[in-house]
Amino acid sequence: MKPELQHLLLALLTSTLPALAIPDAHAAAACKGTLYLTFDTGNMRHAESIADTLARHGVKATFFLAQEETSRGDHALDASWASYWRARVAEGHAFGSHTWRHGSFRSDSGQQVRYRLPDGHTEILDARAVCEELQRSDVRFQELTGRRLDPLWRAPGGRTTPNTLAAAQACGYQHVGWAPAGFLGDELPSDTYxxxxxxxxxxxxxKDGDIVMAHLGIWSRKDPFAPMLDPLISGLKNKGFCFATRRAP
Incomplete structure (x- = not known):
């Protein structure tokens, strides 16, 4: 073959190779199941380290936000946390409401709901007030990040009532709980767990399809579970699991 033809053939092959899109073995392997990592705000003590772990593993999670008091003396949706939430938005995570005041929906009474606040006081909420409790975190998140929450919410403690669920659904929020196996136990006493x-x-x-729940920091545990997120994700990946965010249909 003439030298000029050899050079032409080599050039054509070289220009074509990048387009062959040969996947690596890991990317080609089919997922054996999908898990959904979710985090509630809590006291935010480990918010940065958890975000670093997720980024290192290339995993996207779903965050549920309430205006909870943090370990640094402010609150999770104060302006002091704006840069943190903006960074998570840029990384492509999903976000839902965890109510504004992190109260507990206790029971229904007629068309209303008993809502117990963290200070022990109880309010009676109608459907509009339930929506406002969810929307307030949504509005605040947009003020901080320029982005609305996804149309998702999680009741504090996972406690819901029929009236609460109906009111939330009517104003556009789908409730997201967690699987029994997905309760990581980061709020349990570390001496016994x-x-x-x-x-x-x-x-x-x-198992496949499970929603996993933990916190960005918790008051009630002496030995925090957050450092275990790294070996947890690694172990689950080794078992063939992939990860996805929860987003409303």
Missing amino acids: PNPVLLQRALDRL
Whole structure:
């Protein structure tokens, strides 16, 4: 073959190779199941380290936000947290309301709902007031980030009532709970539920489609579970799981 033809053939092959899109073995492997990591605000003590772990693993999560008091003395939706939430938006995570005041929906009475606040006081909410409780976090998140929440919400403690669910659905919010195996236990006492036990339990029990729930910081646990997120994600990936965000249909 003439030299000029050899050079032409080599050039054509070289220009074509990048377009062949040969996937690596990991990307080609089919997921054996999909899990949904979700985090409630809590006291935000480990918010930065959790975000770093998610970014390192390339995992997107769904965050549920309330105006909760944080370990630094402010609140999770104060302006002091704007840069944190903007960074999570830029990373492509999903976000839902966790109510504004992080109260507990206790029971229905007629068309109303008993709503117990963290300070122990109880209010009676009608459907409009339930919507306002969810929307206030939504409006605030847009003020901080320029983006509305996804049309999702999670009741504090997972406690809902028929009236609460109906009111939330009417104003556009779909409730997201968690799977029994998805309760990571980061709010349980660490002396009776040490981290290695909780980690192994999650690795053993989680299955395809499970929603996993933890907090960005919790007051009630002495030995925080947050450092276990790294081995948890690694272990689940090794078992063939992929991760996705929860987004309303």
